[in-house]
Amino acid sequence: MSGRGSPPRTRAGRARQPRFVRQLPQQRRQALIDATIESLKRYGHDGLSIRTISAQAGVSVGLINHHFPNKNQLIAAAYRHFNSELVGGLQAAVARAADSPWARMRAFLEASFCPPNLDQDALAVWVVFWGLYRHSRLIQRVQRDTYRGYVRLLRGMLAELLAQARPPHRRPRRGARAARPDLRLAAIGLTALLDGLWLEWCLQPSAFRPAEAVALCEAWVEALCRG
Amino acid sequence: MSGRGSPPRTRAGRARQPRFVRQLPQQRRQALIDATIESLKRYGHDGLSIRTISAQAGVSVGLINHHFPNKNQLIAAAYRHFNSELVGGLQAAVARAADSPWARMRAFLEASFCPPNLDQDALAVWVVFWGLYRHSRLIQRVQRDTYRGYVRLLRGMLAELLAQARPPHRRPRRGARAARPDLRLAAIGLTALLDGLWLEWCLQPSAFRPAEAVALCEAWVEALCRG
DNA sequence: CGTGCTGTTGTACGATCGTTCAACAACGTA
DNA sequence: TACGTTGTTGAACGATCGTACAACAGCACG
Structure with a gap:
């Protein structure tokens, strides 16, 4: 909520933090799988939603379809x-x-x-x-x-x-x-x-x-x- | 499919069939409940849809909210x-x-x-x-x-x-x-x-x-x- | 046949769905 | 430092969702 909105510091700023961190496909895939299960635990069938899962994983909606061909494959x-x-x-x-x-x-x-x-x-x-x-x-x-x-x-x-x-x-x-x-x-x-x-x-x-x-x-x- | 589209006969026509038949609320409620269960049997969780259930019951989408305050009550x-x-x-x-x-x-x-x-x-x-x-x-x-x-x-x-x-x-x-x-x-x-x-x-x-x-x-x- | 009630229809609306994709940016490399 | 690869973002699309509501029409009744 808060950290997400803060823009990166200026060039002069020392602690400029990246807006996201790149991960190896294998790690990201596993993170998405874990987020899916956690989302199902919390919200039941409503947890089977690209937006709910991606929010749980802390990533954007588009990332899932980059690592999985479609929703069913992730599930x-x-x-x-x-x-x-x-x-x-x-x-x-x-x-x-x-x-x-x-x-x-x-x-x-x-x-x-x-x-x-x-x-x-x-x-x-x-x-x-x-x-x-x-x-x-x-x-x-x-x-x-x-x-x-x-x-x-x-x-x-x-x-x-x-x-x-x-x-x-x-x-x-x-x-x-x-x-x-x-x-x-x-x-x-x-x-x-x-x-x-x-x-x-x-x-x-x-x-x-x-x-x-x-x-x-x-x-x-x-x-x-x-x- | 076929019977539904046929318009009512002209005034002179003898066998003019009604476009729908009115039913007592109690009967219609039970019919909608039966259609809900049948819809779930056929389509699983996807059967939990106003449009799927109303199609199964052979009625229009608006009828469910006339007999039930909302979808959850019907379910x-x-x-x-x-x-x-x-x-x-x-x-x-x-x-x-x-x-x-x-x-x-x-x-x-x-x-x-x-x-x-x-x-x-x-x-x-x-x-x-x-x-x-x-x-x-x-x-x-x-x-x-x-x-x-x-x-x-x-x-x-x-x-x-x-x-x-x-x-x-x-x-x-x-x-x-x-x-x-x-x-x-x-x-x-x-x-x-x-x-x-x-x-x-x-x-x-x-x-x-x-x-x-x-x-x-x-x-x-x-x-x-x-x- | 005309009238009233009410069961029924079907369109419309805003929200949310899964998916696409062009643009962005992190980070290894030279 | 500049570049290229590619993981990542987020707006946009069409489809479908639940619900609301004005218009329609079946049917009992006079």
Whole structure:
């Protein structure tokens, strides 16, 4: 507001400050992506506006179309970043955990129900992206690319747990053939429970504590392992 | 397209058809609400436009502001209708079921995973409404009003089931005091599982069959009753 | 057939949208 | 210091948004 309007000092002035600073395209692109997500957090769907985003980034309206071919490409890039931040954070939490299937699952669940994932603002962002899903091929492609990593992570942990819980001699003779449907449904159910609890908490954080959500998920996984 | 452009016949013409038909405000209001939901199903967030909605309803742009003070009021009315259709449908399914806690729960679950509730288009509508939630007091009020009925329905069924599963002599001496947390968490978990499965199916209907979703929910409830 | 009410139409208005583009200016380089 | 590259600005464009409002017309009624 104030610094923006002040003209550069005269030639004689020593502290003449530039009206803007040039940045490398890569850095500016990332700044615009961050501004997009922040704008969505603050204003919901109204944050999906070139003028709102550029104001959030502190740049002019024309700059976005210099670094991105159009608005949809910027949004898709922001969605990709948002997704990979989530999946990457969960993967890191799992990798940081002790070398035991249960420890990994616990780390995964606790990371799922902690900031920055468990955030009311984040829900606003997700909802906007979901709303674009059906009519934007770009968003569909990003979703397909990033969801794969999430499913793989979760299925891997579940497979470890189930394999440990059921000793080999109790499994069907032909190996994992018949166990697959269990793993598939188990992953579907756990994902649903996770997403549903996350959604509920974001809509009404006073309804339950994050630790209770983790406990509910653990109970589900335990029940799975018992049979 | 064609019928609209044809001018009324001359005075001598017998079949002179009116350019529009007047309707009672109540009927027209409902027609506009239906058109709003249909518009959201077809076009997502872009369907939230006076011109798109009025085109869907087959009326002119000015009519909406004759029956509703502004766009937000129409949207809130549509959200209220959409919510009460869902809750009313579930309540009716439960009331239609046999007079047994388990039968009621089964009816509830099966109705949850059947059309018109289990509909990809419906997800698009929900997502748009959720996106408005944080910045619209009208939407918040509607949500609060209608969600109450849903929670009451689900908690009631769970309470019946748990009371039947645990005979009175096994409950804590002071009565339901200590059993309440279980009921609360049970309702939270079941709601999350329901919502999550519903969300997953809508995003990718090929992932699992509705009957599998019902089975997963039943397994959850059974596990609750066993301990 | 003529009259009154009111549901309905469609144009108009100002605001804001995404995008374009000519001009500007920061900064590495000579 | 002067120049050239190019990241950046901001006005301008046409399209579309929500809303207002005067004119129109369906239909009940005399």
